[in-house]
Amino acid sequence: MAVLRAWERGGRNRDGDGGAADGSTAVFELLEDELDAVAVRVYQLRVTHPTDLVSQLAARAGFTADEVAEAERLLSRLGLLQPSPGGGWVAVSPESAAEGLLAPLEQDVLQRRIAMAATREQLLALSGEYLEARSMRSAKTSIEIVEGLDNIRAVIDDLARTCAESLDALIPGGVENEAAVAAAKPLDLELLSRGVRIRSLFQHAARRHRVIVQYVETITSAGAEVRSISVLPSRMLIYDGACALLPLDPLHTSAGAALVRDPAVLSFLCRLFEHCWGEGVEFAEAERERDGAPSGLEREVLLQMASGRTNEEIAQRLGVSQRSVSRIVAGLMTRLGATNRFQAGTRAAASGWLT
Structure with missing residues (x-):
């Protein structure tokens, strides 16, 4: 079994430049050494013959003196043997050895837990500021610019979590959207499980791509409505009819997005979606017609x-x-x-x- 070795670095901190708060820091490393049969036998004999010389213990065990000495060094590092004032070694119970060996590590773990709790408390203290800022972002007259793919994904995740009634999506393109569609699947399924109505409109060309077809089959079986149409103007997501996400550049959707809550603009976008939706045909029907x-x-x-x-x-x-x-x-x-x-x-x- 693998075991632990502990030693003290007096007066040194973790960077090795001195000045530790308690004057020393317990350091633990995993040893490659294992308690083999020699070490176990020597430990047993030291329990019964604490004052034996190494040569005497070797004779009793049938080992060489070097083997016994090496085993005693290992047992000593583990705290299972301690020097006796009268000479020789005193065997220590495994429980006591474990207590002495692991106590510094347990102390270190406790200090880390205290630090983690303090950090968590500091972060949670920002919840009020976050909610206040989010409410300001949700102002009905706002049009917010979101730059960078990671930020766009974070906004989509946030909108999906708070979506309560409907998600309407225009999804133009084909193979270039396969990765985005695959990433959207778990979010869409989670929305559908909460009773959110999803309407997705693709171009007819999308059904030539296996990933998109599989995605459509998955979400329609979960309750989504999916249609296709010949041409779509741009990618667009409308959440609850109250917020729309549009790419700044329809040809490079990862470059940036506009988060729209302005009532006049949003009303137009909702009418645009309804027009495109009305022109579309059921995804399965388009498949039957295609061939x-x-x-x-x-x-x-x-x-x-x-x-x-x-x-x-x-x-x-x-x-x-x-x-x-x-x-x-x-x-x-x-x-x-x-x-x-x-x-x-x-x-x-x-x-x-x-x-």
Whole structure:
């Protein structure tokens, strides 16, 4: 078994420059030495023969004198043997040896606990200041700039902890968001477990990425609502309809964020989310549509596109709103992987969608 060695460094502190408060500091190190069979046997013999010479004890045990001397040195360091005034060694009980060996360490542990308690008390004393500052940050007319990825994550964690009713999220992009989505999963599940309503809106392209699809399956099974749409303006999180988090630069979301509580701005952002949400389709429905050829109204729109008509002309011919046509066109172009109408027509013809 591994054992401890203790020694005193009189008049030296932990930095070795002297001036310790009590004049000495108990230092403990873990020894590689172990109490082997020789040391245990020598200890037993010293209990019964305290005045024996090393040579006599060696003869009794069948060891060499050097082995006995080394065992006695180890036992002495552990406090199991102490010099006798009349010569030889006196064996000390293991309980007494442990008490003498560990008492300085227990004292050190006690001092550390006292210091930890004092530090904790000092930190907790700042709770009032923190709550006061947080209430000031929550002023209804504030727009706060948060810089640095760690600070943004801290704000998101704080908002998630205090969210009570709803979280609405616009999540554009695809593979570049996989790490962020994976990190958001435990926070979202915790919110859902508290009864918070979550609505997340992705782009159709996101379902080509396994991590995002798995994330969607996990949170929808826990009660979240998830839709997808062709295009999203920016990443956005709205908590309880009372606070929104927006990136300062939509192309570099880690650079900084704006924490918005201003009523006028927040009202616009909430209307923007509702508009995008209304244009979206269920995530599972988009998956079913992605692989099949268009039918019904979608096919009619595609044929009109192939004839070179504008969205306005298509809407007039088919008797639907121009907004509905725009949504269908954007969805078709996404499914075809096209960046313009000519390319969409070419790919639709190659896929047999125009026959």
